Amino acid sequence: MKGTSFFRKHRVGFLLGSYLTFCLLSISISTKTLILRPKEIGLSVFSLFQAGVSSVQRLFSETIDSIRTLKTLKQDYEQVLERLRYYEKVEKQYSALEEENRQLKEILQFSQSIPYESIPAQVIGKDPQNYYTTLTINKGSLHGIQRNMPVIAVQGGKQGLVGKILQTGFNASIVQPIYDPTSYVAARLSISRYEGLVSGSTEEKIYMYYVKRFARMNIQSGELIITSGLNSIFPPGIPIGILKAIHAREYDTSLLLELDPIIDFGRLEFVYVLKMQRGNP
Amino acid sequence: MGNIWGYSILLPLIVLQTTILHRIAIEGAKPDLVLLTVVYLANKNGKMAGQTYGFVSGLIEDFLSVSPLGFNGFLKTIVGFLYGLTSETFFIDQIIIPMIMGGVATLLKGFGVLFLSWIFNIENLHFNLFSLPFLIELGYNMVIAPFLFALLGLIRGVSPKKQWEEY
Numbered sequence: 001m002k003g004t005s006f007f008r009k010h011r012v013g014f015l016l017g018s019y020l021t022f023c024l025l026s027i028s029i030s031t032k033t034l035i036l037r038p039k040e041i042g043l044s045v046f047s048l049f050q051a052g053v054s055s056v057q058r059l060f061s062e063t064i065d066s067i068r069t070l071k072t073l074k075q076d077y078e079q080v081l082e083r084l085r086y087y088e089k090v091e092k093q094y095s096a097l098e099e100e101n102r103q104l105k106e107i108l109q110f111s112q113s114i115p116y117e118s119i120p121a122q123v124i125g126k127d128p129q130n131y132y133t134t135l136t137i138n139k140g141s142l143h144g145i146q147r148n149m150p151v152i153a154v155q156g157g158k159q160g161l162v163g164k165i166l167q168t169g170f171n172a173s174i175v176q177p178i179y180d181p182t183s184y185v186a187a188r189l190s191i192s193r194y195e196g197l198v199s200g201s202t203e204e205k206i207y208m209y210y211v212k213r214f215a216r217m218n219i220q221s222g223e224l225i226i227t228s229g230l231n232s233i234f235p236p237g238i239p240i241g242i243l244k245a246i247h248a249r250e251y252d253t254s255l256l257l258e259l260d261p262i263i264d265f266g267r268l269e270f271v272y273v274l275k276m277q278r279g280n281p
Numbered sequence: 282m283g284n285i286w287g288y289s290i291l292l293p294l295i296v297l298q299t300t301i302l303h304r305i306a307i308e309g310a311k312p313d314l315v316l317l318t319v320v321y322l323a324n325k326n327g328k329m330a331g332q333t334y335g336f337v338s339g340l341i342e343d344f345l346s347v348s349p350l351g352f353n354g355f356l357k358t359i360v361g362f363l364y365g366l367t368s369e370t371f372f373i374d375q376i377i378i379p380m381i382m383g384g385v386a387t388l389l390k391g392f393g394v395l396f397l398s399w400i401f402n403i404e405n406l407h408f409n410l411f412s413l414p415f416l417i418e419l420g421y422n423m424v425i426a427p428f429l430f431a432l433l434g435l436i437r438g439v440s441p442k443k444q445w446e447e448y
Contacts, residue, residue, distance in 0.1 A: 012329050019336040019358045023351030030349030031401045042344025049296040050345065057301055125299040127346045130310045130418050131394060131408040134347045136299070166347055166405070174347045181407045202407055202414075204309050 043169030044140065050125040050172075051138055116235065118152075118272040119143055124172070133200070134166060135175045137271060141168045145273050150234045151175050153263050153271045160262030161185065161227060161238045162271050173273075177265060178240065179206050186230040187240055192218045195228055198240055198259065206241055208257040216248055216255060225259055235276065282333045286438030287322045291338045294318055299345050310414035312421035313387065314429065315342065319357050320364045320386045321433050324373070325440045328365025335361025347405055356393040360386050376427045383426030387419045 007014060030039070121139040139145055151162040163177040176183050179200035187198040187208055196211040208225060223243045229236025241259030248255050294314050302311045315338050323331025339357030343350045364386065373379065394408045409415065433439055 012332075015329065016332050016358065016362050019332060020355060023336075023339075023355035023358065026351030027349040027355065027397065027401050027403075030351070031403055039344065039350045042341070042350075046295075046341055046344045049292070050300055053296050053300045125345065126303045127348075128295060128298040128315070128342045129313070129346060129348065129353065130306075130414050131406055132347050133309070133407075134405070136345065176347070176405065180405065182405045202409065202412060 039167075040141075040169045043136075043167070043174070044171050047124065047136060047138070047169060047172035050136060054122075054124040116274045116276045118274050119145060121145075121173075121271050121273055123268055123271060133177055133180045133204075135163075135177060135268070137173050137175055137273075138171065139273065140171045140173050142170050144275060145173050148233050149276060150238070150274045151271050152238055152274060153268060155263055155267065158262055159239060161234065161240045162263055162265075162268065164233055165273060175271070178261065179204055179265065184231075185234055185240065186228045187225050188228040189215075189219055189243070190224040190226050190239075192223065194219065195230070196254075196257065198225065206259045206261055208243075208259060209254065211255040211257055213248070213252070213254055216246065219243065219246065219255075219257075221245065225257075233276075235274065282330060284326075284330075284438060286436060287326070287330070287334055288337065290433070290436070290439065291315060291318055291322075291334065292341065295338060295341050295345070298342075307417050307421070308414050310417035310421065312425045313390070313418065314425070316357065316360065316386055316390060317383050317422060317426050317429050318433065319361050320382055320426075321430050322439060323361045323364035324368055324382070326365070327368045328362050331361035331365030331368070332358050333361070335359070349401070349403060352397060352403070355397065356390050359393060360389055363389065373430070375431065379426040379430040380423045382430075383422040384419060387422045391415060391419075 119139055121137040121143075123135050124138045125136040127134045127136075137151075145165055145168050147165055147168060149165045151164060152159055153162045154160075161178055163175050163180070163183060165173050166176040167174040177200070178185055178198060181200045181202055183200055185198040186195070188195045189211075192215060194211050194215040196208040198206060198208050200206055211219075221243050225240045225243060227234040227236055227238040227240060239262045241261040243257055244260045245258040246255055247258065298311075298313070298315055302314070305311060319331070319335045319338055322334045326334075335357035336354055339354035340351070342348075342353040342357075346353065364382070371378070373382075391408075391410050394406075395410060397403065398406050398408065
């Protein structure tokens with residue numbers, strides 16, 4: 001009886017202690033990178049709500065977009081007709097170029113088959129807090145997605161690197177974008193072939209680090225930066241961004257390159273997760 | 282331990298926080314509506330309900346975040362408990378006190394993040410108390426708090442019955 005009344009008297013304290021103990025134990029287990037089933041289950045369950053709200057939001061924005069599209073449709077039609085005439089000319093040249101390209105590829109023994117397939121997914125949410133930059137997509141381990149798989153997207157006909165899978169639930173996954181300060185991608189300049197490491201920063205800018213200082217004379221703004229494939233996560237040749245500015249600090253032994261990412265993350269809706277046949281840990 | 286009204290408000294807010302709210306983000310910083318709601322609910326319902334609201338909402342946020350499970354749960358439990366202690370201790374006006382409450386809660390959260398990142402080696406966390414995004418979030422929360430508190434005040438179920446009976 002005495003014990004019960006003591007518990008009743010201090011029940012707020014007991015409950016607070018239980019909550020905080022649970023949280024701290026949970027953080028300590030999670031930060032030792034153990035795979036927690038409750039986390040996966042929670043992500044899966046609550047991401048359903050995210051998916052629902054995301055759909056409603058998309059419905060509204062698509063309706064508004066449709067009205068805007070109708071207004072510009074006639075104007076676009078005229079432009080398309082003009083383009084069609086242009087493409088008729090281009091098509092004539094295309095066959096010849098295609099044949100030439102095929103022959104060149106054969107000569108270079110370039111592999112035409114991609115060694116990995118992709119899983120299309122939709123972006124359904126972002127991290128609730130400002131100190132994480134991650135995105136949530138609507139495909140998870142049930143669809144074959146695993147940790148560290150590369151994620152790409154296509155915008156305006158251009159393919160670009162989005163990031164990598166950081167965590168998976170059954171039907172949702174969390175993606176770490178390349179502008180995250182803790183993301184690192186082995187990269188190279190597509191023309192001058194110098195290598196470096198692409199990472200984000202707290203100001204949401206993307207930089208390429210550790211480019212040799214003597215490369216200064218051989219590189220210029222506008223050059224494409226692609227994945228080098230030197231780490232086991234990202235396949236080679238995926239465009240990351242365009243070189244925007246070169247920072248050569250006197251005290252530094254390497255150059256710091258600022259990039260404009262190929263992907264506009266503000267407009268990112270659909271992504272492709274690459275099922276890498278090689279390089280998966 | 283809270284009531285169904287409180288949780289019915291918190292859950293949709295968490296979903297909004299992860300889906301739509303980034304559209305109004307400035308320099309990547311968005312307001313923390315869930316934190317402000319926990320503050321309001323805790324202040325109205327006391328420390329027992331406040332800490333439980335904080336624990337549950339923080340844990341749901343952890344499920345939807347890359348943060349370790351318990352990270353947001355810890356932060357919001359502390360905030361819920363502390364604001365529960367302030368229940369019925371002072372008069373809440375329409376603007377100034379909600380702004381102060383929102384600002385202090387954001388700072389508490391900030392110090393909590395620093396504390397947890399100091400104790401645990403938390404991956405992918407990039408937080409600085411003096412960074413522009415945090416200051417924007419602080420300002421955002423202070424501006425939004427009076428409006429949010431006024432809106433929440435319109436919902437009868439979120440406050441204990443006796444408060445309504447007084448009017």
